[in-house]
Amino acid sequence: MATSEPKGAESGSAVTLENVSKIYELGEPVHALDGVSLEIPRGSYTAIMGPSGSGKSTLMNLVGCLDTPTEGTVVVDGQDVSALNDRERTTLRGTTVGFVFQTFNLMPRLTALENVALPQLFQNVDRDVRHERARELLERVGLADREDHLPNELSGGQRQRVALARALVNDPAIVLADEPTGNLDTDTEDDVLDLFADFHGAGTTMVVVTHERHVAERADRIVHLLDGKLERIESLDDDRRSSGEASH
Amino acid sequence: MRPLESLRLSWRSIRGHKLRSSLTTLGIVIGIAAVIAFVTLGASLQAGVIGDISPDDQRNVYGWAAEPDTEGGPLAGAQPVFSEDDLDELDDHDDIDAAYGYMPISTQALVYGGEISPQSDALVAAGPSYIREETLDEGRQFEQGEREAVVNPAVAGQFEEDIEVGDELLIALQGGEQTSVTVVGITDTSEGLSPFEGFEPSPRVYVPTDPYYTEDAAGAIPGGADDQDGDDGGAAGPDLDADGALYLAIVVEAESADDEAIEDARESALAYLESEESDAGELLGDDLEVTLQTSAELLQQLEDVLDLLQNFIVGIAAISLLVGSIGIANIMLVSVTERTREIGIMKAVGAQNRDILGLFLAEAVILGVVGAILGTALGLAAGYLGAWYIDLPLVYPYEYVVLAIVVGVVVGIASGLYPAWRAARTDPIDALRYE
Known part of the structure; x- marks a missing residue:
């Protein structure tokens, strides 16, 4: 089940970035991120927008505990990512972050059910418990009748729904979606975004990286990145029409 | 990740490539089958020959004269x-x-x-x-x-x-x-x-x-x-x-x-x-020189020849096993590259390095063990046919069957270790971007 009440009530933020820089040494230093500070409250729905090379992917990797910052601190679910070793970071990632990718990234030889249950396989959850949980989530994304299908037997929209179910299986503090509708047609896109909204409504913290305005507008606020810097934060009110300058 | 789950998942990916996996194990199958067949025949031959020495024969000393160092057993080059x-x-x-x-x-x-x-x-x-x-x-x-x-x-x-x-x-x-x-x-x-x-x-x-x-x-x-x-x-x-x-x-x-x-x-x-x-x-x-030997001593010579032959076959089989394990290592490396993206996915959803290592190692060990089991079965069948054809009492060298399985595991580990290590070290960020 998606969280109905936020994890770690002692902290109000699912993720906190403080003055974060990421520098790649490619002959000369490249500042992929340059002094970014950002807070992602629990239960929020945040979109991250920006042109190519603006640092979106780097930010994703940092928030998703796949990478560590060169400078600054990234705190995910109350834990400082830089202070963790590789193993601890993997554990944190497995239990508190759910990923949804543009290319779905399902395991080709596993059924829909097994794909959804996969993250719990690495948390040593019993097979029966795992599958029961996966079944529950498949039902919530409307694929209860597809649990024995392999990914290549499913449509794009169905695959992305399996991926969303997988992202939610460990009851994560945050769901990170990277261009989740980039490979889908308009109708399916709406279905998937509706599901995102459903889970957000049920309390899940959502972060969606996108370069499409109408996808971003489904969020509470849009974080604009440019050249590795946080350009501005745009708040969207409830009817998702008006927009204004954010003050952080 | 639990070992049984690793095995289950590895078995799945082996079955996903049936032909490739079968061909990969062939080297192991042939090597093990050769050893088991010849050891079975050797043991049967020894049992057959030694069974023929009666206690009363034990006091007989058999003699002949031949040039020194003539090889070939009793009466070879006798004058x-x-x-x-x-x-x-x-x-x-x-x-x-x-x-x-x-x-x-x-x-x-x-x-x-x-x-x-x-x-x-x-x-x-x-x-x-x-x-x-x-x-x-x-x-x-x-x-x-x-x-x-x-x-x-x-x-x-x-x-x-x-x-x-x-x-x-x-x-x-x-x-x-x-x-x-x-x-x-x-x-x-x-x-x-x-x-x-x-x-x-x-x-x-x-x-x-x-x-x-x-x-x-x-x-x-x-x-x-x-x-x-x-x-x-x-x-x-x-x-x-x-x-x-x-x-x-x-x-x-x-x-x-x-x-x-x-x-x-x-x-x-x-x-x-x-x-x-x-x-x-x-x-x-x-x-010329006179040779005087008992049946037991003469049989010892025969056994020495058999042992020599057996060592020779085991040597050839060892080469076959070596080639087989190189084959497994090679196919595992290909497999690691092919599945880079899958490795990335698993790591993204929380797989530790040792989980990935375990998965690929399990795959190599399964290939080795399956090869060993098939090789043992084939070798025993060949030994049975051989013993039946030469009309020998059939003796199965059971300790070699156990040894063959152990060899299968060892070959699997030896050939899977490097590919599995490479898989485990894969960076998830690069792996997820890999096409």
């Missing part, structure tokens, strides 16, 4: 040097219970009841005690100086009417002469009665050296004398003072089967045969 006088002299030694000559005689055919059966090398001339009591199924040993014979079941059963004790048998010798024998006994086995004959079943008629060798056949044997009057035979040398036939080999029976008694008999016989006193000693010259 006839042992005279009747030598045998009489040895017979009188205190340490020696009995000594008699052994001579295979070339034949053309056996004739019984008007029926002719072409047979070469069916006739063996020896002393009476060559036929041991316990090998007699019917009748008795032949007596020296009598025209009597003991036949084995392969001879007895080969004519339209079975030969029985008391029947007359005609033997056509190589020279064209015919001689007759009265059958006085039938043995219970058609296998050879001593290492001289070899151990495979074959029709044989056992007769006393006197008169069959000394009188009838001597003329047909190169180096043998023409008669008993002491004419010097051609190859025997002009200064030979023998009174007749020369034997190709001798059998010396020790007083008992004790190691000490056998050693005494052997030393006593050897000392005499190599001395100037004996005809053999004169004939040996500088070129």
